Amino acid sequence: MIVLDALGPNGEYRTRTREVINDMAGTPVAELSIVPPLYVHRSIRAQHNARPLSTAQRAIALAGAAEVFGTAMIGGLGFEQYVEMVSRTSGLPMAVARSSARGVAESVRCAVDAVTPAQPVGAARDWRDERTRRGSAVWTRRGEVLAVHASGNSPGVHGSWAQALALGYRVAIRPSRREPFTGHRLVNALRQAGFRPEDAVYLPTGHAGAAEIITAADLAIVYGGQDIVDKYAGDPTVMANGPGRTKILITAEQDWRDYLDVIVESISGQGGMACTNATAVLYEGDPRPLSEAVAARLATIAPLPITDERAILPTKPLGAARRLADYLAVKARGATPLLGADQVVADLGDGSAALRPALHLLERPDGDQLNTELAFPCVWISPWSRADGVAPLRHSLVINAITGDEDLIDDLLSDPTVSNVYSGGHLTSYAAPDIPHDGFLADFLMRNKGVIRD
Template sequence: MVSLDVLGPGGPYRSKRQETIDGPSGDPVATLSLAPALYVTRAMKALHRAPELPVDARVAAFERAATAFATQPIAGLTPREYQHTVSSAAGIPITVVRNATDEIARTLEHIQHSVHHARPAAAVGSWRDPLTRTGRAVWTRRGEVFAVLAAGNHPAVHQGWLDALALGYRVAVRPSRREPFTPYRLVTALREAGFGDDRIVLLPSDHHAADEMLRLADLGMVYGGADVVRKYADDPRVLPQGPGRSKILLTAESDWEPVIDTMVASISGGGGAGCVNATGVLVEGDPAPVAAALAERLAALPSLPATDERAVLPVQPIGPARRWDRHLRQRAAGTKAWLGGDTIVDDLGDGSAVLRPAVHQLDSPFAGQLGAELPFPCVWVAPWDRAAGVRPLRDTLVLTAVTTDEDLIEDLVAEPTIANVYIGDHPTPWMAPGLPHDGYLAEFLMRTKTIVR
């Protein structure tokens, strides 16, 4: 059993209210302390009082944290033990956790590169820059304290808030109760690397305390479904991170068969539960051959416990797995099932089940199912034509467009609700340090102001 304390401004705190985290088979894996609302209030006030860490000290701290996170024992767990714990508790395939460890370490190592790319080219980073003597744009924070209500579907989501710390914000993270291990390890590594206890805190809590945490922050970022996006849509202080609804577009002049591996990786990579995983494939022409090919390839993926080195699919307790199965059947009513029509639940016999892939064919690019995003590899294949245009592709985090039509590409890039466009044979989960995910976070955290002295 792993014990995860609250990581407050005064150091670790073990509260009287604790929650047991069970693995998919029902075996207890860890206990998680929950911070009471009053503790959260005091912690947020301490963040506001904490001084900004100088830039050079931040850079050095990130470099030390990168090495520690990936290679050294932290909070009593080696990297291998941490990875096994995440896989055992959250049902995330062990290879996915291992890859995420490397991704997070790489982000820590290159964080200054990332925030530098986000800064306007004509702006400088400090009013002390000599260029301000004749007048210059200076990049400045919109606040001092940043709060994150994090997701637990994939360890790598915790790359998403690191820019705030790099830009001098003091940061409070409320972890998911499903997977608090990655933020616990990351926050501990950053504190030990030089940020200290009063500049970054981990505040596991109930919803009431989480609301208090967000209220007391200058700015915040919240992960969740469409309901979360609606809740915070009109709050300029909060950046909601909702469903990705990533897609693939195959146009008639391009051969789709050479990119079948890319499509399978887009749908199932990382366990298929990420916002960058493709959940829609739109085909100019007959979608049936594409659906059939995807179903054949995805059906070959093995059903294994998450800690097995060959595992590639997510594992959940049998009860929630069956609820997802029922939910899928309801959503898929009226569609043609190429895979997963009977069930997506593969019982492992120990109280847990693998969530297997599903492939369904739609009759229209405007079918409501095209926006459905589920926590396992699930793809909706639909017909598309030039008359439909960009409309079915809106509200997409990543769009892989397998096309040579430059006019169409122009329209896709210009569409405000498509965050990223990958042209050609590139999987939707592809990312690289220094490039924006859903825009640069710094676009939300920072502003420019003119300084002359």
């Protein structure tokens, strides 16, 4: 059994209360120390009492942490052993887990540069900048401690909070019990590379402790469903990351056949588990031929054990997979199944099941079904007309509008519920440092203050 201890301001902390972490087949693989709310409170208080390292020290330590994360033996696991544990406990295909983990290392390496696109051109980073002698904005932190309630669907969620360290925050991580390995590995790597224990803490905890982390920190990032988004909608100190409901729109003057590869990969890439995977495709015309072509491609993806390097589909425990398929069957009532809920569960014979792709054809762009996002390649395809407007496209993290209609792109960019707008032969999952995900993280972490001095 792998033991994952809490990592507090005074080092490792092994608690009496522990939780067993099982893989997708139900095999116990790790024990996770669960800390009480009082330990959470004291840890974050210690973080508040620590001043940040210098900008130069943070940059050097982040570069070193990226190297340690990707190469070192940490907690008894080499990088490949760590990737295997992530795959087995999260259900991510092995190759996807490895790619995502490497992405975390790269995000940590580039964290200092990654915050630059969010910094206003007219603002200084430090009040000592000569511009402040004649008056200038200074880009400064909104607080000192950031809490992160990490999700367990992919290691990638841990790449972004390194930007907070680059900006001088101290960070408190509450890992997902579904995949607690990445946070543990990254916090250890940061400490080995030069960050102090109080700069980044790892606090596995229950519901009461989770609430305490948010209360004790200045700002927090949380992940979850629409219920989480609604819960924190009125709290300016909490950034809630909810469903992506990512979509592709193809207008009539475009030949969808030219974009078939982009459509299929946007649906099935990363195991279909990311918020940037396409949940819906809308077409201005008869969507049946498009649906049949996409279904034919998705149907060729073979269900394989999660540790198989060729695996593309995610896995779940068999019982959970069946419950998911039952839920899909209810949501799909009235739709035409080209790849229906009845074929989703592929029993792998070891207590786990791979999730085959699902595709349903809708008669109209029904908002409830178009926005039903599930953590495997599951897509809804619908007709769309100009009379429908942008209403069926709202509440989307990414929309790829494959169109020559510039007014339509203007409308999408103007809609406050649409985060990112791509157009053309680009995957909905495309990411780059200069492109915000759901806004730049630094938009949430930083503010401008006016400074003038002699």
